Amino acid sequence: MAIDHDLELMLRVRQGDAESFEALLDRHRKPLVGFFARLVRDQALAEDLAQEAFLRVYQARHRYQPEAKFTTWLYRIATNLALNALRDRKGVQMVPAGDGDSSDGGSMVEQLSDSHPTAEQGMLLTERERTIRGAVESLPENQRAAVILHKYQDIDYRQIAGILGVSESAVKSLLFRAYENLRIRLEPLLRGGQL
């Protein structure tokens, strides 16, 4: 299984095997850059963050404990980096864990697009993709991170609980609210799309 393979590779990295690190890089480069790009909407920043995530994995290799799945660990690092980068950029307030809806609606999309009109460089999107991205970006931070992890990184809700540091039931509820918000915001696509 893929996850076990990551774990084996990471244990070998811990012992100083550089080729295993190359293998991890190869396996996670694309999903990780995609994850950051969806969260920060800036290709260059996404790559910087992905690079930083790999560097941190390497630096922390001696502390790596195989009890946690590798991807849980990797995306915990990645999520922290992404959320910090967003906050650094905008001074956006963190939504309390598992309490996405109590925020101001967390509309980060306007703030991002206002302050970074050129931040989309390198991202060519269709109109529908823009609409979807806008809907995801309009979610409160935690819902947004949860949806991206769940939907686009294909990470199990139990793992997401570990990544976000909340309970499994909190993740279920977070995801439910996130998808319900998306359903409302994407209503035109849901109605019109030939799916």
Place this chain on the structure above:
Amino acid sequence: MNCMDREHLFAFSHGMVDAQEEFAARAHVAECARCRQAVEEFARLDAVLDEWKPAEPSPWFDTRVRAALAVEGESGWRKALGAMQWGRWLVPAAAAALLVFALMVMRQSPPPSQPVVHQIPSPVQKTSPAPEAGRPEAGRESTAKVQAQVPSTPEDDLKVLEDYDMLANFDILSELPRGETRVAN
């Protein structure tokens, strides 16, 4: 029959329920058009979200990660690096660049202003009948030559290599003659 609440249906449609719950939900949805419609809505949303394609990493992404790791440079990694596929070309390239640099330094350095020991023709020393006097001279000569040249290198030239901290992480540098290693550091 009792309809499931929407959140429960959502959990069911995303595989977030246990086997028993799943069995019950499946049975209910099969018979309840309203709940079936909700499940279909979740699936439709899922399909729409799939349209947002991920960004691709740029072609130089790996190179940047490797450079960052090389700078990180720890001894365990340094050893392993030599065995890496990319290390195989990077190491010779670094060594070649270093040799070129060393040659340039040798050609550009002005002659040392101090008395030049190494201009004594070596054949004279070799044929010298007094080895105790000649030998130490010759030994000092080669050291003096290297030391005289290195400090005379302009600081600006050295900075070029200082920027490439990663070069210092390759074992091959320690195998080079001493004088060149000094230039690298």
